[in-house]
Amino acid sequence: xxxxxxxxxxxxxxxxxxxxxxxxxxxxxxxxxxxxxxxxxxxxxxxxxxxxxxxxxxxxxxxxxxxxxxxxxxxxxxxxxxxxxxxxxxxxxxxxxxxxxxxxxxxxxxxxxxxxxxxxxxxxxxxxxxxxxxxxxxxxxxxxxxxxxxxxxxxxxxxxxxxxxxxxxxxxxxxxxxxxxxxxxxxxxxxxxxxxxxxxxxxxxxxxxxxxxxxxxxxxxxxxxxxxxxxxxxxxxxxxxxxxxxxxxxxxxxxxxxxxxxxxxxxxxxxxxxxxxxxxxxxxxxxxxxxxxxxxxxxxxxxxxxxxxxxxxxxxxxxxxxxxxxxxxxxxxxxxxxxxxxxxxxxxxxxxxxxxxxxxxxxxxxxxxxxxxxxxxxxxxxxxxxxxxxxxxxxxxxxxxxxxxxxxxxxxxxxxxxxxxxxxxxxxxxxxxxxxxxxxxxxxxxxxxxxxxxxxxxxxxxxxxxxxxxxxxxxxxxxxxxxxxxxxxxxxxxxxxxxxxxxxxxxxxxxxxxxx
Amino acid sequence: xxxxxxxxxxxxxxxxxxxxxxxxxxxxxxxxxxxxxxxxxxxxxxxxxxxxxxxxxxxxxxxxxxxxxxxxxxxxxxxxxxxxxxxxxxxxxxxxxxxxxxxxxxxxxxxxxxxxxxxxxxxxxxxxxxxxxxxxxxxxxxxxxxxxxxxxxxxxxxxxxxxxxxxxxxxxxxxxxxxxxxxxxxxxxxxxxxxxxxxxxxxxxxxxxxxxxxxxxxxxxxxxxxxxxxxxxxxxxxxxxxxxxxxxxxxxxxxxxxxxxxxxxxxxxxxxxxxxxxxxxxxxxxxxxxxxxxxxxxxxxxxxxxxxxxxxxxxxxxxxxxxxxxxxxxxxxxxxxxxxxxxxxxxxx
Numbered sequence: 001x002x003x004x005x006x007x008x009x010x011x012x013x014x015x016x017x018x019x020x021x022x023x024x025x026x027x028x029x030x031x032x033x034x035x036x037x038x039x040x041x042x043x044x045x046x047x048x049x050x051x052x053x054x055x056x057x058x059x060x061x062x063x064x065x066x067x068x069x070x071x072x073x074x075x076x077x078x079x080x081x082x083x084x085x086x087x088x089x090x091x092x093x094x095x096x097x098x099x100x101x102x103x104x105x106x107x108x109x110x111x112x113x114x115x116x117x118x119x120x121x122x123x124x125x126x127x128x129x130x131x132x133x134x135x136x137x138x139x140x141x142x143x144x145x146x147x148x149x150x151x152x153x154x155x156x157x158x159x160x161x162x163x164x165x166x167x168x169x170x171x172x173x174x175x176x177x178x179x180x181x182x183x184x185x186x187x188x189x190x191x192x193x194x195x196x197x198x199x200x201x202x203x204x205x206x207x208x209x210x211x212x213x214x215x216x217x218x219x220x221x222x223x224x225x226x227x228x229x230x231x232x233x234x235x236x237x238x239x240x241x242x243x244x245x246x247x248x249x250x251x252x253x254x255x256x257x258x259x260x261x262x263x264x265x266x267x268x269x270x271x272x273x274x275x276x277x278x279x280x281x282x283x284x285x286x287x288x289x290x291x292x293x294x295x296x297x298x299x300x301x302x303x304x305x306x307x308x309x310x311x312x313x314x315x316x317x318x319x320x321x322x323x324x325x326x327x328x329x330x331x332x333x334x335x336x337x338x339x340x341x342x343x344x345x346x347x348x349x350x351x352x353x354x355x356x357x358x359x360x361x362x363x364x365x366x367x368x369x370x371x372x373x374x375x376x377x378x379x380x381x382x383x384x385x386x387x388x389x390x391x392x393x394x395x396x397x398x399x400x401x402x403x404x405x406x407x408x409x410x411x412x413x414x415x416x417x418x419x420x421x422x423x424x425x426x427x428x429x430x431x432x433x434x435x436x437x438x439x440x441x442x443x444x445x446x447x448x449x450x451x452x453x454x455x456x457x458x459x460x461x462x463x464x465x466x467x468x469x470x471x472x473x474x475x476x477x478x479x480x481x482x483x484x485x486x487x488x489x490x491x492x493x494x495x496x497x498x499x500x501x502x503x504x505x506x507x508x509x510x511x512x513x514x515x516x
Numbered sequence: 517x518x519x520x521x522x523x524x525x526x527x528x529x530x531x532x533x534x535x536x537x538x539x540x541x542x543x544x545x546x547x548x549x550x551x552x553x554x555x556x557x558x559x560x561x562x563x564x565x566x567x568x569x570x571x572x573x574x575x576x577x578x579x580x581x582x583x584x585x586x587x588x589x590x591x592x593x594x595x596x597x598x599x600x601x602x603x604x605x606x607x608x609x610x611x612x613x614x615x616x617x618x619x620x621x622x623x624x625x626x627x628x629x630x631x632x633x634x635x636x637x638x639x640x641x642x643x644x645x646x647x648x649x650x651x652x653x654x655x656x657x658x659x660x661x662x663x664x665x666x667x668x669x670x671x672x673x674x675x676x677x678x679x680x681x682x683x684x685x686x687x688x689x690x691x692x693x694x695x696x697x698x699x700x701x702x703x704x705x706x707x708x709x710x711x712x713x714x715x716x717x718x719x720x721x722x723x724x725x726x727x728x729x730x731x732x733x734x735x736x737x738x739x740x741x742x743x744x745x746x747x748x749x750x751x752x753x754x755x756x757x758x759x760x761x762x763x764x765x766x767x768x769x770x771x772x773x774x775x776x777x778x779x780x781x782x783x784x785x786x787x788x789x790x791x792x793x794x795x796x797x798x799x800x801x802x803x804x805x806x807x808x809x810x811x812x813x814x815x816x817x818x819x820x821x822x823x824x825x826x827x828x829x830x831x832x833x834x835x836x837x838x839x840x841x842x843x844x845x846x847x848x849x850x851x852x853x854x855x856x857x858x859x860x861x862x863x864x865x
Contacts, residue, residue: 014854059854305743328745337743345743348736359733359744362726371725 002030004067005194006052006083006163011061013047021047022058023218029163034185034195036205036226039215039238043434045198048215049165052196053085054078084161086152088168094141098134098151099123102158126154131187145293146177153184157193164188165196170204171460174292175496182208200435202231214238238435247446247467254470255283258423258454259304264313266299266478273299275478276313279514281423281454286445288457288469288487292499296478297458298340301427304456305337306330317423331360334422338412338429340458342405346412349401353393354382356400357415385414389440406437413441417448424448424455430464442468462492471513474498481505483513523853524798530849531842532810535835539814542834546827553825560820561813567820569702571812573774576704577602578808579711580766581790583718583801584759588653589791590722590799591755592735593646597657599787600664601638601760602767603780605631607668609768610686610778611676613693623692628710628768635764636757638664643756647749665783672778685779695773705773714762718801721758731755763787792836795843811836 006029013022022044050056054072099119108118123136132150214221214237259281266274302308306327339345382396389410430438459465472487482498482505497503544550581598588595609631645651676686695705722728730751733741797803818832
């Protein structure tokens with residue numbers, strides 16, 4: 001066993017909203033290893049990492065670096081001690097070039113000006129040393145997600161990071177980009193860097209890491225040599241039960257078409273965002289849309305939920321043209337929507353669980369009388385949903401912001417599924433959610449499908465989308481690049497080729513598969 | 517046992533205690549006989565029916581503006597327009613009290629409603645601007661305060677002024693318009709009943725009706741409210757109308773309950789004090805009663821102090837400033853809450 005580099009002992013962290021994120025957590029990092037931290041969401045991984053990077057201070061416990069105790073009060077302290085972090089959401093200035101981002105806060109000067117040449121040289125030097133190919137002159141806003149991630153990693157390395165924390169680095173990458181990243185991580189390990197790798201994806205953890213720390217419920221469940229545990233064992237430790245991401249689905253019997261999109265086009269500032277999308281979903285069908293983020297999926301959903309009006313084409317829900325409808329009117333047609341961002345749109349975090357659960361139905365006759373809400377009935381419904389969805393909460397009146405991400409998402413799904421929708425738009429329904437909650441949400445989606453609901457599923461989780469979709473489309477640069485009628489026969493790698501635009505089906509077969 | 521969920525309550529109590537302590541310290545510096553002065557400050561307001569009456573009288577307008585601002589603040593709108601509306605509606609009600617001749621039952625009702633409706637309409641303008649063009653409600657409402665004051669002074673000087681009065685004041689109100697006293701020995705008037713009804717109604721509105729629900733959701737997260745299908749623009753508009761109505765009724769009630777002429781030559785300040793009341797009450801309508809009474813109590817106490825001791829009543833603005841500072845300081849006592857949370861977490865572990 002190699003020498004211990006960093007040690008976190010008996011760490012407890014309680015957030016000011018009362019959430020206990022870590023309880024007596026122990027974590028130790030050996031020099032030159034790639035160490036995975038796995039756990040459900042809300043298990044406390046991110047919190048632990050934030051404390052390692054000085055973004056949060058532990059309520060109790062100590063951190064040691066090479067045997068001496070350190071106190072990290074800000075990321076500056078951590079950077080000074082050689083700890084770097086690549087966040088899930090990148091922290092780059094889009095309008096700056098790669099080189100400028102690289103030296104932000106530590107700019108080489110020429111007189112009072114930034115020494116561009118030196119910045120570029122520094123970028124090239126590190127880029128070469130770690131085989132992370134980036135163009136120093138390119139503006140960050142023009143880079144793909146994978147490239148931006150490279151810039152983030154380089155940024156940490158330039159600042160002298162010996163310990164690099166990667167927070168779900170593969171969440172936004174295609175399988176091919178993931179492969180590439182793994183090569184680079186291995187190279188870094190050879191160069192003596194120590195890497196902390198946070199991930200939900202056990203296959204990846206198995207593929208690249210040396211050791212794994214498993215967390216559950218804010219505690220450490222154990223530390224293992226990666227060769228000594230199987231994926232099943234890891235997932236059992238993470239959720240406390242065996243997880244099978246396989247669902248029995250009923251045969252394909254679809255009803256009438258509920259959603260019909262015809263030639264939906266949209267451009268922004270002269271750039272094509274949606275290039276004439278055609279799609280149709282029938283009752284009881286789950287249409288999955290895969291694609292690397294930023295290929296028009298977000299705009300498609302906006303157009304379906306009344307936030308964006310296309311330049312051309314029509315969107316029909318149950319025969320009604322909705323292009324001029326606002327979201328309230330669209331919901332009135334029997335549409336439900338699980339938004340991608342549960343903090344921004346999906347919930348009001350200071351409001352109670354009840355208030356969050358009834359936000360789409362509060363106006364109906366069933367829930368009000370003479371303007372007065374039936375609060376008691378609402379609380380009863382909430383109790384019922386808390387039980388049905390196994391939401392960990394103290395009761396209906398609890399603030400939703402006190403719940404973990406997975407439990408919050410369960411409230412969102414409970415709300416959107418409880419109105420017997422005809423069409424459900426599910427945008428990343430299980431993003432950042434633990435396996436247990438994800439399973440529950442998946443089952444609920446399948447249940448709705450059984451009941452004849454048409455579902456549009458947009459997800460970056462390939463496993464999820466391959467497993468759930470009846471029909472699977474791939475979006476690339478605002479167009480449908482492919483459409484498959486038997487998604488379960490596809491592999492993730494094949495899908496990746498379409499997502500990256502390397503392969504493309506012809507329009508005829510896409511339309512045929514889509515029944516559009 | 518002390519629990520973290522009671523934290524807000526404990527914190528508010530701590531804020532009040534600290535500001536009172538600070539007051540005592542300052543009094544000890546200024547006063548020749550500090551103990552006596554503190555005694556006057558604390559005891560005088562409740563020493564007699566008439567003094568206690570003073571507290572309640574002063575609390576009535578504070579409750580009105582506190583309630584109006586609670587609604588707006590709860591919606592996450594920092595609108596301070598209650599100040600100008602309170603003043604202007606009082607003027608409108610005064611005009612009705614002077615020029616209409618109705619019987620003693622109908623007259624105040626008509627005058628108050630007129631003041632309230634005018635208040636609602638005025639308040640609707642910043643509300644509309646906010647809902648339609650997202651114009652900052654703080655800026656528009658503050659500007660309206662100046663406009664209303666200017667227009668009000670014009671109307672007072674050129675339309676309502678009684679040249680035979682010793683000061684700039686309107687003609688006398690018709691006796692039929694003036695509100696009745698309800699407690700002998702004090703000047704407490706029927707306005708107290710009106711404001712309590714308004715507060716209870718406000719409480720039910722906020723927590724029991726669907727409109728109040730819309731208000732709270734819009735305030736908690738406007739994007740979430742939109743996404744759920746709530747038309748937040750409409751919500752913003754009607755809450756502004758409602759807040760204006762309450763502030764307008766407040767101004768009308770105050771002038772008809774406490775005066776026989778309209779004689780404000782400056783903005784009376786109840787709108788701004790209402791902001792303090794709402795903040796102390798954490799925007800909870802029922803809590804507005806307590807916080808308005810508290811503010812009135814220390815005001816009257818300071819007034820008594822200046823009368824019976826050697827400390828001037830201006831001291832009270834210092835206390836108010838301290839309260840405001842501590843109430844709005846989010847992080848105040850947070851460390852203590854964190855420690856409490858840690859303990860609870862350990863117990864549950």
